Amino acid sequence: MGRKFFGTDGIRGETNKGAMTATMAMRVAQAAGNHFRRGDHRHRVVIGKDTRLSGYMMESALVAGFTSVGVDVIMTGPLPTPAIAMLTREMRADLGVMISASHNPYKDNGIKLFGPDGFKLSDETEMAIEALIEAQPDLVPSAEIGRARRIEDARGRYIHAVKQSVSDEIRFDDLKVVVDCANGAAYQVAPSAIWELGAEVITIGVSPNGTNINDKVGSTSLDAVKAKVVEEGADIGIALDGDADRLIVVDEQGNEVDGDQIMALIAGRMADKGALRGGGVVATVMSNLGLERYLGTRGLTLERTKVGDRYVLERMKQGGFNIGGEQSGHMILLDHGTTGDGTIAAMRVLASLVRSGKRASELLHVFDTVPQLLKNVRYDGSSPLDADSVKACIADAERELQGKGRLVIRASGTEPLIRVMAEGDDGQQVERVVDRICDAVRNAA
CATH class of the missing domain: 3.40.120.10 (Alpha-D-Glucose-1,6-Bisphosphate, subunit A, domain 3)
Structure with missing residues (x-):
């Protein structure tokens, strides 16, 4: 049986539509709460979010859902996704929830779930929760309704964990670092962690207003951080996405490092x-x-x-x-x-920069890339990959690249996009193959 709500990274969509309404968020919380209620201890969930305007709505709906099935709620406010995973384990919670649509624009939002071990849920667990979403929730008696509270020291706990990821003797005193937080969840913690180890930190994307997350800043929109690195004569640029679980680096010349x-x-x-x-x-x-x-x-x-x-x-x-x-x-x-x-990975890169004494452009060019091209084609309705014309075009391309490169065609798990990627030693051939498949997908769509 296929998935109805969960994609490759939780449940995601445009807010106030489809699966991303307050009503659905409450049902997801009730289903997840019922699934993870095992034993006779007080059950607990940690809920964090990024900086989207809809985060307030989704947080309130999730709190209502969890407390209605007898689960206590701890709210952290805006924090990176990995911080919620960490706190779920540290606070011995039964599950964790991150409200975020990652690198998507502000109008989208999502619900990511973590088990008590801090790991994302398995396909089997998500399917079990999906079944419960559409079932009648098991509401608890009024005396057993859960309580909700907000904790104030969550940012400090995460900053401490981030700094612990590098050796005690490492300091960033001689580094000038541009940190782009995408106006997202790491806007306070990432610059603070890097500054506390001695770096001169220049920030961009640290003024969230509810609607500017990932807007012309962050790891999927690098022009701003590239320009700032060159303008400031910085040693390196760090670009995170909206929920700070991914990192792209920019070297001192303004070049992207993936x-x-x-x-x-x-x-x-x-x-x-x-x-x-x-x-x-x-x-x-x-x-x-x-x-x-x-x-x-x-x-x-x-x-x-x-x-x-x-x-x-x-x-x-x-x-x-x-x-x-x-x-x-x-x-x-x-x-x-x-x-x-993304923040811990950035700390490891900065530590390597300190140890090596090299410039970022030297250190981070570890291997020569093979020409690779990725293009996206947006579609409505059913997937155009099912069309015979698209299948035939892909088969032709695979024969052409056989022994010379690779072809990867897939539907996005988070957006209505077909992603077409090819790579090989002949860059012109790669471009021809990708363009041909994209045209076939557009025609079918």
Whole structure:
């Protein structure tokens, strides 16, 4: 049976429409609360959010839903997704909830759920909760209704954990760092953590107003941070997304450094120290072939999963890996957290910059990328990938690239988009193949 509500990263959509209404949020909370109510202890959920205007509405609806089924609620206010995962474990909560649509515009919102271990839920658990969403909730007697409270020290707890991710002797005293928080969840904690270790911090994207999250700032809109790095003569730029679970870096020349290069840097340094587990790195089918080739020269492997950091994490846990991530910037460092954490990954990059004494452009160019092109095609209605004309075009492209490159075609799990990616040593061939498939998808759509 297919999913009705959950996508690759929780439930997401435009607010006040479809699955992203206050009514649905309350039902999700009731279903999740009923699912995780086990034993006779007082049950507890930690709820965080990013800076979207609709976060207030969704938070109130979730609180109503959880308390109605006897679950106590702890609210943190705006905090990164990884902070909620951390606090869920630290506070011995039965589950955690992050209200965020990540890198999407402010009009969207989402609900991400974490189990008591701080990890995102399995497909099986999400399916069980989906079944309960459409069932009559098991409401508790009035005397057992849950209580709700807001905690004030959540930011400090997370900042402490972030600083603990680098060695005690590391200081950033000689670094000038531009930090772009996308007007999102990390607007207070990320600049503070980096400043507390001594860096000169120049901030952008730290003035959220409810509607400017990810608007021309952040890891999916890099022009602002690139310009600021060059203008300020900074050593490096750090760009997070709306819920700060992903990181893109900008070197001192204003050049983008994606998740593949960051994974290569961190994995290589950990391998040198004998701290890399699993014999390599876990990434998705979207990671560049250059990363795979580089790891091979180090005697390391690249294991690929389907797109979604949850699938990367599942493979990491199965294979005993401690580094994984996505080209888009999700960095999962299992020695320090249970989900992608852009701020902790940034701390590791900054620590490497200090140790190496190199400029960011030298340090972060770990391998030569293979020409790769990704284009998105928006559609309405049913997926155009089911059209015979699209299937035939994809088959032709696969034959053309056989032995020369790779082709990845998929529907987005969070938006009505078809993502078309090809890579190979011949950049012109890659561009021709992608454009041909995109045209076929548009015609079918």
